[in-house]
Amino acid sequence: MGCGKTALVAALCRALRDELSVAVVTNDIYTTEDADFLRREAVLPTERIVAVRTGCCPHTAIRDDITANLDAVEDLVDQFDPDVVLVESGGDNLTATFSYGLVDxxxxxxxxxxxxxxxxxxxxxxxxxxxxxxxxxxxxxxxxxxxxxxxxxxxxxxxxxxxxxxxxxxxxxxxxxxxxxxxxxxxx
Amino acid sequence: MSGLWLLADSRLPTGGHAHSGGIEAAVRRGLVSAPDDVAGWLGGRVPTAGLVTAAPSAAACALAAAAPAPARALSARGEPSDALVDRTFPSRTGVSERGEESAALAGRGFPSCGELRSPDWARWDAAISARTPVAALREVSRTQGRAMLRTVRSAWPDAAIDGLGARPHQALVLGVATAAANGSPHDAAALAVHHLVGQVCSAAVRLLGLDPLALAGVHARALDEHRDVIDRAADAGTDAAALDDPDHLPSATTPLPEVLAVLHARSEGALFAS
Incomplete structure (x- = not known):
């Protein structure tokens, strides 16, 4: 939480967007603030940044039940066929890890x-x-x-x-x- | 039977944890703050939204049980073996819990094995849309249907999902999954109500910091108090399937949850997708 995930995603988008097709999924805990920040910074075209809602459980949404994130990633893949999709977790704790069913x-x-x-x-x-x-x-x-x-x-x-x-x-x-x-x- | 336990488990990864059954919007407006309020909310929602989703779940279960094997299952294995046929019509034995043997089902107009046809899912899908007045809730239903479809494909590869489309209403997918898990139309109706109640109760724990044990009690009592809703949904859905007429599905709602669902979909800072 507050460690710089969104800033890192923004920096990665800026560094990679000219050579690769990039899209982003954010997992804000209770707002679309991270997605809004990325859109405002114009690191990517707006439609390439999607926010999912995680029902108070950002942890669950990236590991135990990855459904909402899979939906978002699949939609981005259908629309843009990106080379890389960055999935940013909601701020959580030291035990929060992604399922490899969702990420590579x-x-x-x-x-x-x-x-x-x-x-x-x-x-x-x-x-x-x-x-x-x-x-x-x-x-x-x-x-x-x-x-x-x-x-x-x-x-x-x-x-x-x-x-x-x-x-x-x-x-x-x-x-x-x-x-x-x-x-x-x-x-x- | 074990398949039904899986379908009833909120940990089955189908995206349900991100939905509150509409109660977040009510909580944010101060309409719900204690376990009794949650029970009251369910008292309004189960006989309306619960009935309207449980009945097509039951119908879809009956239709799926009477449907031919999915094309890919047949083409992959050549002619259907006895084993495949047995697995494809699970609820013909699964409904015995309700005292309805396959002969009784045939008596209610179900086709015999010799005249199987694929359900025309589009008509049933349209009937659910017609009974879901606001676009926000139709979208929620389809989002959850798409998610459940993904789970069903992995868990029950032979389920009768052909023709459902990419984003069917969740009630249809739940019914098809119940049939694939050897459940009856009544099981499908019960699961639909159980999931609605479960979403509301677990969201209330997270949103209001309520005692999870108190909400487990609310959940159990709601299922008990609304047994008649499950029975009515199962009967209506089974009859509609037997007549192959989705117009026989029940319809009911109340304005407030519909309006709140629209406001929720437009709101900033919501924790749950619905």
Whole structure:
């Protein structure tokens, strides 16, 4: 929650939209605010950004009952045949992960300011995601978070899977963009 | 029987968790705030919206049970084997719970095995639309129908879904799924009411922070109090199917939930899709 998921999605759209056909599904908890933000920022044409409602359970909507998200993704695929659909979860907690019935790859974003012990604690999101993004590392010195230690802890629990340290709002996210590009067959 | 348990389970992934059975709009206007209010809301909705969805569920179950095997099942296996035929007409035995053996069904006008035909689902679909006055609720019904269709395809590949289209009303899909799960038309009607009540009760827990045990009680009492609605829906649906005439489906509603559904669909900041 507040770790920079929507900002990351916006940055990915800006970086990829010229070379790939991109669409987005957002899972806001009780508004269409994330979708509205992405539309306002004009990162993609409005019709390529869809918001689903999750009935107070963003967790359920991406893992246990993926129906609403499948509907949204299928509609986007029918309309635009995109190379990549980014599904942004509603802000949830460290145990929130996507079903692989819905996604091919998942990125888990944690906030440096949320505590530098988060990677050490692990959990399904931190340990299992295909890419872990530790965001807002520029805030590390301000909140007393040791980002090097976070990266080392992540490496220990992630069994060789990659981790990227980012400051989405102030720095380019080249590492994340390259990773996403490498996951899309058409761009390889 | 086990298939019916699956259909009755709110954890079956068919998207139901994102719908509140209309109660979110009532909660947001302060019309519902306690378990008794939820029971009152159900007292208005079950005999109207519940009846109107339960009856075509029962009809679809009866029609699906009498339908020929899906074309793909036949073409994949050549001539239908006895085993396939047995599986394709499950509710001919499944209705015994209601004391209606297949002979009795035939007596109510159902075709015998020799004269099977595919149901003309479009007519039944149109009849449900005609009984769902506002476009917002027709859309909700079709969204949930599409979702349930996806689940049914995975769970019961031989279900009689051919001709239902991509976005049928949920009541039809539920009826077809019930038949595929060896359930009776009465089971289909009961499931339709159970799902309506379940959506309302679980949404009330999440929206109002009510005691989930109290709402489990509301759920159980609602099913008990509205047994007559389930019975009427099952009878009306079975009769309509026997006559092959969707005009015999019941219709009933009240204005407030219909208006609230329209306002909900247009509202900002709603938690539930309906």
């Amino acid at each position: 790859r998942q990125i888990f974003v944690v906030d440096t300011a949320g505590g530098d012990d988060v990677p050490r604690k692990g959990g399904p999101g931190v340990a299992g995601a295909d890419l872990l993004v530790i965001n807002k590392v520029d805030l590390g010195p301000l909140v007393g978070a040791d980002t090097e230690r976070m990266a080392a802890d992540a490496e220990r629990v992630r069994d060789g899977k990659p981790t990227a340290l980012t400051s989405v709002r102030t720095q380019p996210i080249t590492e994340v963009v390259d990773w996403v590009r490498a996951q899309v067959p058409v761009a390889a």
